[in-house]
Amino acid sequence: xxxxxxxxxxxxxxxxxxxxxxxxxSAAYLARAGLSVLVLERLESTGGAAVSKQAFSGHEARLSxxxxxxxxxxxxxxxxxxxxxxxxxxxxxxxxxxxxxxxPQGLLAQRPEGRRTRESFEALTGSPDxxxxxxxxxxxxxxxxxxxxxxxxxxxxxxxxxxxxxxxxVWTDNVxxxxxAAIERRFSDDLVRGVVATDALIxxxxxxxxxxxxxxxxxxxxxxxxxxxEWRVPVGGMGAVTDALxxxxxxAGAEVITGAxxxxxxxxxxxxxxxxxxxxxxxxxxxxxxxxxxAPWVLRNLLGEEPDAASKPSGSQLKINLxxxxxxxxxxxxxxxxxxxxxxxLNESWGQLRRAYDEAAAGQVPSxxxxxxxxHSLSDRSIMGSFDGHTLxxxxxxTPAALFETPGNKEIAVERALASIQQHLAEPLLDCIAxxxxxxxxxxxxxxxxxxxxxxxxxxxxxxxxLEWPWAPKRALLDxxxxxxxxxxxxxxxxxxxxxxxxxxxxxxxxxxxxAQAVLASL
Numbered sequence: 257x258x259x260x261x262x263x264x265x266x267x268x269x270x271x272x273x274x275x276x277x278x279x280x281x282s283a284a285y286l287a288r289a290g291l292s293v294l295v296l297e298r299l300e301s302t303g304g305a306a307v308s309k310q311a312f313s314g315h316e317a318r319l320s321x322x323x324x325x326x327x328x329x330x331x332x333x334x335x336x337x338x339x340x341x342x343x344x345x346x347x348x349x350x351x352x353x354x355x356x357x358x359x360p361q362g363l364l365a366q367r368p369e370g371r372r373t374r375e376s377f378e379a380l381t382g383s384p385d386x387x388x389x390x391x392x393x394x395x396x397x398x399x400x401x402x403x404x405x406x407x408x409x410x411x412x413x414x415x416x417x418x419x420x421x422x423x424x425x426v427w428t429d430n431v432x433x434x435x436x437a438a439i440e441r442r443f444s445d446d447l448v449r450g451v452v453a454t455d456a457l458i459x460x461x462x463x464x465x466x467x468x469x470x471x472x473x474x475x476x477x478x479x480x481x482x483x484x485x486e487w488r489v490p491v492g493g494m495g496a497v498t499d500a501l502x503x504x505x506x507x508a509g510a511e512v513i514t515g516a517x518x519x520x521x522x523x524x525x526x527x528x529x530x531x532x533x534x535x536x537x538x539x540x541x542x543x544x545x546x547x548x549x550x551a552p553w554v555l556r557n558l559l560g561e562e563p564d565a566a567s568k569p570s571g572s573q574l575k576i577n578l579x580x581x582x583x584x585x586x587x588x589x590x591x592x593x594x595x596x597x598x599x600x601x602l603n604e605s606w607g608q609l610r611r612a613y614d615e616a617a618a619g620q621v622p623s624x625x626x627x628x629x630x631x632h633s634l635s636d637r638s639i640m641g642s643f644d645g646h647t648l649x650x651x652x653x654x655t656p657a658a659l660f661e662t663p664g665n666k667e668i669a670v671e672r673a674l675a676s677i678q679q680h681l682a683e684p685l686l687d688c689i690a691x692x693x694x695x696x697x698x699x700x701x702x703x704x705x706x707x708x709x710x711x712x713x714x715x716x717x718x719x720x721x722x723l724e725w726p727w728a729p730k731r732a733l734l735d736x737x738x739x740x741x742x743x744x745x746x747x748x749x750x751x752x753x754x755x756x757x758x759x760x761x762x763x764x765x766x767x768x769x770x771x772a773q774a775v776l777a778s779l
Contacts, residue, residue: 319577332766398485439453455475528545571656572655
């Protein structure tokens with residue numbers, strides 16, 4: 257990595273704009289194939305949203321400040337690039353606190369599911385029926401994941417081919433009709449319905465009955481990783497993922513320049529040029545291929561189009577990082593090491609999710625803010641340094657960027673997020689939160705506007721825009737390698753390699769892999 261460095265040549269086979277995980281993936285594959293590759297990163301270090309940083313003064317703990325878990329990254333990609341990376345499984349998938357008849361309890365979903373999961377469902381609902389429905393539903397989702405996952409590192413398969421691999425009703429429930437209809441039909445309990453629905457709403461502001469099916473696409477992406485949908489903990493934090501990718505790219509011969517703010521991209525469809533400022537002056541280099549790891553909306557601006565505010569993506573999340581001296585005791589009596597080890601759902605019953613959406617759509621911070629938290633340090637102590645405490649990561653739903661245009665709404669949202677945790681505790685949360693070197697509580701909150709300012713993601717949208725189905729729709733043009741791999745733009749030699757690619761989104765490297773394959777197929 258070369259901070260504010262000078263490129264070794266004026267002409268490359270490929271220039272990659274953006275040194276996030278997908279850009280580094282493209283660089284590694286292309287350099288290993290013998291191509292000359294230059295990566296330009298605006299920030300002083302690579303990694304984009306997948307980084308580990310010391311967030312609080314006086315504490316060595318390195319938190320995954322933005323992205324925080326890995327599901328979609330294919331094991332084949334890790335093996336291809338020889339990544340020195342450990343992704344650790346969690347024994348708890350989720351725990352959801354609730355109060356029934358005045359008694360605090362919790363719904364536990366183990367991974368793999370065992371006796372306690374069945375008993376937990378029966379304690380909630382009073383019968384075995386809801387757990388049987390849960391098993392049947394996720395069995396069908398698993399069949400869909402098994403059909404889609406093996407195709408993610410291949411040229412796009414036609415929609416009709418993927419549909420033929422699963423039962424017709426499974427395809428209808430997940431792909432053709434709003435997901436909310438299937439959830440309401442398949443499940444009876446309000447809490448269980450909500451737990452199922454949350455994977456459709458992460459980073460996506462949508463009603464579960466939305467006819468656009470954006471919620472269905474979000475749900476699919478969260479459940480198809482490696483055919484299992486398992487979300488795993490990167491040992492060393494998210495920065496370990498991008499550090500491994502950087503090492504793979506550099507060892508293969510790719511040049512990486514940080515502190516390089518790209519200002520313009522020119523292309524005639526066959527050859528291109530990228531201009532940037534490195535803090536000392538303007539530089540430029542030409543290339544046969546230009547790969548964009550920035551959002552498509554940003555790419556259009558770099559290509560000379562006037563910014564179009566109407567088409568700018570808009571994110572929906574509230575991210576809070578906390579550092580704790582100890583995990584708090586729960587009102588239900590559940591062991592915190594179990595409750596916080598997986599995804600802990602808060603205010604995410606079916607009714608609460610619907611009310612929160614309606615309130616947010618009306619411009620109000622949801623009165624019962626839905627969100628979920630997990631504790632990285634229960635699975636991986638390596639991020640903590642000498643600090644003998646724990647991390648907590650909170651991700652809030654139904655918090656669209658528009659809410660935070662109103663002064664004071666961020667503070668209200670953070671207060672309600674912390675209150676959603678407190679309502680299920682047997683002791684004050686603030687008594688458990690560590691303080692930094694200046695005596696301030698170790699709480700760091702980010703709303704979409706701050707994500708945009710930090711990472712240049714337009715609108716703070718974590719997927720760079722609305723997710724698309726991971727297959728070729730009917731009548732799609734598949735004439736060129738870029739079209740076949742789902743990475744095409746209007747210019748033949750400018751390719752999407754980031755989350756804005758058809759199969760981008762989340763920390764996967766799939767967009768980067770597929771752009772590299774399209775380049776290699778074009779030579």
